[in-house]
Amino acid sequence: MTRQMTGAQMVVQALIDQGVDTIFGYPGGAVLPIYDEIFQQTEIKHILVRHEQGATHAAEGYARATGKPGVVLVTSGPGATNAVTGLTDALMDSIPMIVLSGQVPTFMIGNDAFQEADTVGITRPCTKHNWLVKETDKLGDTIHQAFHVATNGRPGPVLVDIPKDVQFAKGSYVGPQQADTKHYAPRVKGDIDAITALAELMEKAQRPILYTGGGVINSGDAATQLLRELAKATGFPVTSTLMGLGCYPASGPQWLGMLGMHGLYEANMAMHDCDLMINIGARFDDRITGRVDAFSPKSKKAHIDIDPSSINKVIHVDIPIIGDVGHVLEDLLRIWKSRGRKTHKEGLAKWWTKIEEWRAVRCLSYKNSETVVKPQYALQRLEALTKDRKDRYITTEVGQHQMWAAQYLGFDEPNRWMTSGGLGTMGYGLPASVGVQVAHPDALVINVAGEASWLMNMQEMGTARQYDLPVKQFILNNERLGMVRQWQELLHANRYSHSWSEALPDFVKLAEAFGAKGIICSDPADLDDAIRDMLAHDGPVVFDCLVEKHENCFPMIPSGAAHNEMLMGDASTEDAIDTKGAVLV
């Protein structure tokens, strides 16, 4: 069944038919017909951001916190180019997002028209797919395809560029059922022979580890449940990447903490010494592998991933399994159970003894202070005062604070932790917290921030205020580009080139100027009360937590080093990175 309507009406109709209730956007000349339709309806809530980059990160936060795709609407030219960072961020972190952009009318494309940009050209490498729609008759179909592509297989961002004349013209609209989506159908079921081979290895493994990642969260709640069941049934230890935090509960007995460059000692040592590594929805990122030729030299490796290009890209694996985590784990559990639920009990017991020794190193301990707030302490207190809140959602900016948040905050559920992992986008956290709070209006949403990152998209405080979103901006203010400063200390002989945050604003006044509450804290003795103050306030808060300026984030695997060559808190950092490591990032 097709219906006649204008292109602008089709956009709104298609969003409604896709079950969208919220979009993030910013108007302009090339999307006015769509905004006119938005004005005349009530089913879709439009959140007016302050910058298109903010819209994309808000949509990412919304998507990660709900499991639904995030939707963004921007105008042509600068509206579209401002969305590029968010598109790239979503591509790197496999976040489903649909960006609809306005374009100059079809008959003006190529003429350097006002606010014309080659949006599909610019966004081709930073989207999973994109479309320029030149006929109104194809618009409905294309938008449905866009949702299909963004959410199926490895999720990712897509963009639909819609010229203004296409929005005005009438055409026939097709619904989601009639849309032509069949040719994009990534495989979700894993190869049974490979899964059986993995079950065999699991029976014999004496030093196994489950290396989980963002793919578990992408796969959905069922995958999380199956992972937990697998861990419980086998007794295998579990670690996770930055992107997978929460898929196995941090309070669970088999949790080793995050792995990787700033991961926990026990997690990295277990990865290095294991004899069976089961990668479930992670992508052997360079923050994980360190020196590739020294990565877990004694293990057999299995890799479950929906994207064939993730397999054998960085690390050669013995058992590749292409498929969706949920589907594969279901088969794996069934096969392993039907073969008698065997594990190498003795080997496992010894393995856990070894792991306990590593745990006893207590790699996250740090020297606390009575006079200055240590950033680690600030996060420990934040954790202590909020961990009972089942509805706690954390976003972060990028830098040391992000890593400390990953180390010191515990997540017992998936979709509670939104961070920019692959692209490492400073300025992600505040708009992401806005998106999360829009999705969960009554939840506790905290953005753990560094002052430098936070300034990159601070205009979104206006959005928070406008929509009464009580987001808490917990800024660990070290007056430094801390992560950069740390690398300069380790690599460039303390030459701190431009890694200061100078001329910082008064964050309390800034908060007040936005109509939010401002809190400042510099004394560890006041910290608990100040945090309670923040939590008690029914509205957005900017919390300026003045912390130790020169704290380094440990543990750390220096670039170019192996997993068992970690720098610990009290280690000497001189010459930690050799000249070969220095060229790496």
Add this chain to the structure above:
Amino acid sequence: MSTLKIKKGTSKHSAYDLKDPNADIIETHTLTVIVTNEAGVLARVIGLFSGRGYNIESLTVAEIDHEGHTSRITIVTTGTPAVITQIKAQLGRMVPVHEVHDLTEEGPSVERELALFKVAGHGDKRVEALRLADIFRANVVDSTLESFVFEMTGTSEKIDAFADLMRPLGLQELARTGVAALARGPAET
């Protein structure tokens, strides 16, 4: 979507032993990719190669099914075995890509290229050019009193060889189509 032939359990070793032995082996592969013939599809494929630092030795593209809107892209590329595998996986995951075949790996295939050679000269050189063209079964598709345009179809090596011979005889311009290739025998359906 294509199903990619990534061999499972190809090795009993871990990454530690495996990374290096293959790193220096550079192979040449001919890939054939069936894509939806939509706007920008060629830019997408080329962008993949430039963006990820892969090599393109030759690339040809043309629509092969007008009603089904599909085109065949034939790409000759070089790289280590791991890179070649990545290229195929990266092509396979693109939304408008229907099939990826590695003709070099999947059995015997035929590869052909068409080339046009403009050769100008007088006297002995002109006679010699014509004689060699005959031996190579090149056709004369244009001739003036001082020049010829030869047309030749063959493997890339044959075209290279003919070009080398024509150079001292007055080769002025050369146009090549790049490789088109098909697997031998009936198509799998």
